[in-house]
Amino acid sequence: xxxxxxxxxxxxxxxxxxxxxxxxxxxxxxxxxxxxxxxxxxxxxxxxxxxxxxxxxxxxxxxxxxxxxxxxxxxxxxxxxxxxxxxxxxxxxxxxxxxxxxxxxxxxxxxxxxxxxxxxxxxxxxxxxxxxxxxxxxxxxxxxxxxxxxxxxxxxxxxxxxxxxxxxxxxxxxxxxxxxxxxxxxxxxxxxxxxxxxxxxxxxxxxxxxxxxxxxxxxxxxxxxxxxxxxxxxxxxxxxxxxxxxxxxxxxxxxxxxxxxxxxxxxxxxx
Ligand code: PLP
Numbered sequence: 402x403x404x405x406x407x408x409x410x411x412x413x414x415x416x417x418x419x420x421x422x423x424x425x426x427x428x429x430x431x432x433x434x435x436x437x438x439x440x441x442x443x444x445x446x447x448x449x450x451x452x453x454x455x456x457x458x459x460x461x462x463x464x465x466x467x468x469x470x471x472x473x474x475x476x477x478x479x480x481x482x483x484x485x486x487x488x489x490x491x492x493x494x495x496x497x498x499x500x501x502x503x504x505x506x507x508x509x510x511x512x513x514x515x516x517x518x519x520x521x522x523x524x525x526x527x528x529x530x531x532x533x534x535x536x537x538x539x540x541x542x543x544x545x546x547x548x549x550x551x552x553x554x555x556x557x558x559x560x561x562x563x564x565x566x567x568x569x570x571x572x573x574x575x576x577x578x579x580x581x582x583x584x585x586x587x588x589x590x591x592x593x594x595x596x597x598x599x600x601x602x603x604x605x606x607x608x609x610x611x612x613x614x615x616x617x618x619x620x621x622x623x624x625x626x627x628x629x630x631x632x633x634x635x636x637x638x639x640x641x642x643x644x645x646x647x648x649x650x651x652x653x654x655x656x657x658x659x660x661x662x663x664x665x666x667x668x669x670x671x672x
Pocket of ligand 1: 543640
């Protein structure tokens with residue numbers, strides 16, 4: 402990931418190649434920090450207000466105080482990056498151990514280069530069982546303790562796929578490491594319910610909003626893997642990758658279907 406701009410609380414804009422977090426920051430020492438990733442279209446962040454709200458919710462669950470001025474830091478980093486298509490990440494950390502002085506960072510970075518290639522071919526997913534009974538302790542929040550999520554992506558790549566889908570005990574479908582998961586049967590779109598502790602994705606909410614106008618109804622629930630594997634079409638939703646068609650999950654193959662394309666167009670129309 403190439404960083405284009407970085408703003409840090411108490412310092413303002415800093416050179417993105419300079420260190421910005423102390424070695425004894427609890428977010429680094431113990432992974433206690435909250436973050437958000439927002440897609441930026443021509444320099445404008447999509448649904449930033451919703452991301453800021455969720456940052457606050459995650460921080461509260463983690464016991465981290467959000468310092469004032471996060472939105473201003475985001476504006477500074479965005480202005481420094483210019484009218485780019487990019488992503489904006491916001492971080493809130495407890496700061497140096499024992500200091501009681503939380504830190505915020507806003508950084509703008511380049512998008513992965515292969516998004517449209519992946520969208521054209523569809524992504525390959527593999528299932529990764531977590532062996533937990535949902536909702537688990539930190540379910541539904543974006544914390545900097547994403548090591549399990551990142552190792553799941555590594556595991557997917559080792560198995561020749563692009564990304565993972567987490568399963569709870571009894572093969573209950575949850576979400577991807579950085580995406581919500583969807584599938585279509587006929588005219589109904591299914592996605593795991595938020596009560597399972599999956600993240601309330603901002604893009605997920607866009608899909609819920611846009612689906613009825615496109616002729617789809619949305620059903621949120623508790624589903625076993627078989628439900629997903631037998632679907633007519635599958636896709637993921639996330640800020641960075643938007644609506645991404647799924648070409649396979651484990652040995653199951655999917656034709657790229659109409660819902661993912663229509664929802665991606667509807668999302669773009671809102672940006
Ligand atoms: N689920 C998890 C675990 C995530 O980390 C993310 C985003 O990074 C999502 C779902 C999708 O959320 P959003 O659409 O807000 O990007």
